[in-house]
Amino acid sequence: MLDQLAINSNTYHGYSLEDAVKGARKAGFTQMELAAVKDHTAHVLPEMSTNERNRVKELLRDYGMKCVGIGAHSNVMNEEGIANLLKSIDLAVEFDCNYIITATGDAHNDLVVIEDEKVLAANLEPIIEKCAKLGKLLVLETHGNNFPTGASLKKLTQSLNNRVKINYDTANVIFYGNTLPYQDLEASIDYVEFIHLKDKLGIYNEWNFPAIGDGDLDFPKLFGILKKANYKGPISVEIEFTPSGPANLEEVNQSVKRSYSYLSKLISAWKRKL
Numbered sequence: 001m002l003d004q005l006a007i008n009s010n011t012y013h014g015y016s017l018e019d020a021v022k023g024a025r026k027a028g029f030t031q032m033e034l035a036a037v038k039d040h041t042a043h044v045l046p047e048m049s050t051n052e053r054n055r056v057k058e059l060l061r062d063y064g065m066k067c068v069g070i071g072a073h074s075n076v077m078n079e080e081g082i083a084n085l086l087k088s089i090d091l092a093v094e095f096d097c098n099y100i101i102t103a104t105g106d107a108h109n110d111l112v113v114i115e116d117e118k119v120l121a122a123n124l125e126p127i128i129e130k131c132a133k134l135g136k137l138l139v140l141e142t143h144g145n146n147f148p149t150g151a152s153l154k155k156l157t158q159s160l161n162n163r164v165k166i167n168y169d170t171a172n173v174i175f176y177g178n179t180l181p182y183q184d185l186e187a188s189i190d191y192v193e194f195i196h197l198k199d200k201l202g203i204y205n206e207w208n209f210p211a212i213g214d215g216d217l218d219f220p221k222l223f224g225i226l227k228k229a230n231y232k233g234p235i236s237v238e239i240e241f242t243p244s245g246p247a248n249l250e251e252v253n254q255s256v257k258r259s260y261s262y263l264s265k266l267i268s269a270w271k272r273k274l
Contacts, residue, residue, distance in 0.1 A: 001223065001235065002263075002264060002267045002268075004232070004233065004234055005029065005235050005260070005263060006032055006033050006069075006234050006235065007020070007024040007029045007032050007033070007236065007237050008032075008033045008071060008236045008237060009032055009035045010033075010035040010037070010071060010238055010240070011024075011237070011238055011239045012041075012043075012252055013035075013040070013041045013245070014041075014245065015249055015252065016043075017034075017043040017044070017056065017059065018059060020043065021063050021065050022063065023249070023252060023256055024065070024256055025065055026253070026257070027253070027260040027261075028261075029256070029260060030065060030066060031065065031066045031068045032067055032068065033067075033068055033069040033070075033099075033234070033236040034056075034067055034069070034071065034091070034095065035071045036071060036072040036088055036091055037071065037073045040073075040108070041071075044070070045091075046084070046088055046090060046091060053094055057095065060095075067095040067097045068097050068098075068099065068234045069098070069099035069100070069101050069194060069234060069236065070091045070095065070097060070099070070101065071101045072084070072085055072088035072100060072101065072102055073102050073103055073141075075104075075105050075106045075110075076102065076104055076120065076123045076127070077104065077105060077114065077119070077120065077123065082123055085100070085102055085127050086127060088100060089127070089130050089136055092134070098137055099136070099137050099139055099167075099193070099194050099234065100136055100137070100139070101139050101167050102139075103140065103143035103147070104120060104143075104144065104146055104147055105146065106144070110144030110145045110146075112145065112146075113145060113146065114146045117156065117159070120156075124138075124160065128160065128161045128163050128164060132161065136163075138163055138164045138165075139165050139167035139193050139194040140153055140156070140164065140165075140167060141167040141172065142166070142167070142169045142172045142173050143169060143172050148172065148173060148179070149173050149177040150166060150173065150181075150185055150188030150189075150191075150192065151184055151187055151188055153166045153191070154166065154187070154188040157191050158191070165191055165192065165194070166191045166192045166194070167193070167195070167196060168181075168189075168192045168195050168196070169195075169196035169238075170185070170199075170200075170222060171200040171217070172198070174204050175205060175206075182222070182225065186225050189226070189231065190229070192229075192231065194233050195226070195231075195233065195234065195235045196236055196238050197235050197236065197237045197238065197263075198212075198237075199211065199213065199214060199215030199216070199239075200215045200216055200217055201215045201216060207243050208241075209238070209239060209240040210241070211239055211254075211255035211262075212239070212259035212262050213259065213262035213266075214258070219263075223267070237259050237260075239252070239255050239256065241255075
C-alpha cells in the first residue's frame with residue numbers, strides 16, 4: 001500500500017505549490033493530489049495560462065512527483081459550481097490523472113440542505129457525461145451537511161452513473177457526521193475509489209486534524225479494512241491542523257514527514273506479518 005500513498009496539497013494551505021512539492025518529496029511522497037479550490041487552496045486552477053500550467057508540470061517532473069487527482073471542491077448546487085467543476089475536469093486531462101474530487105456543497109460552512117436529490121443528479125449529469133467522455137472518474141467526498149458518511153454517499157452513488165464513486169475522508173465522517181469511520185468504511189468500501197487519509201483529535205465537531213498518527217484514529221484497523229477489500233486506489237494524506245493553522249512552513253513539513261514515517265513503518269510492519 002506504500003505505493004498508493006499521496007499527499008493532498010491542501011495540507012500546504014497558505015503556502016505555494018512549490019513549498020508543497022519540495023516538502024512532500026523530502027518527506028518521501030512521490031504522488032500528489034493537486035488542490036484546485038478557488039479562494040481557498042488554489043495550487044492549480046482552470047483559469048491558469050498555458051505557461052502557468054506548464055510550470056506546474058515542470059515542477060512536478062523536476063521533483064519526481066506524480067499527480068493522482070484534482071481536488072476541485074465546487075458547490076454543484078449552483079451554476080457557478082457546476083461550471084467550475086466542468087472546467088476542472090480539463091485539469092485532470094492536463095495533469096494526466098484519473099480522478100476529479102469534489103463534495104456536493106461549499107468547501108467550508110456547507111449549510112445548504114439538498115431537499116431533492118433529483119436536482120443534484122440533474123446538476124451532476126453534464127459533469128458525469130464529460131468524465132465519461134474523457135475517461136475520468138468523479139469521486140464525491142464524505143463532507144458537509146448532506147452526505148457526511150460513506151453510507152449516505154453509497155446510497156447516492158448507487159443512483160448515479162458508474163463514473164461516480166466515493167472519496168472517503170476518514171476524519172470528515174467524524175467531524176460532519178459524528179460517525180466513526182470503521183463500520184461506515186466497511187459498509188461503503190465497495191463504492192470507494194479514493195481515500196483522504198486524515199487523523200482527528202478532540203470532540204467530534206472540533207476542527208483538529210493533526211499529522212497521521214498524532215490523533216485518535218486507529219490506522220491499523222483502517223488499513224485492515226482496505227486490505228480486506230483489496231482497495232487499489234489512491235490514499236491521499238491530508239493534514240488540516242486547527243483553526244489557527246500551523247505556526248510556519250516548518251511545522252507543515254515536519255507534520256508531513258512524521259505522517260509519512262508513521263505510515264511507512266505501519267505498512268512495512270504489516271507486510272512482515274503477512
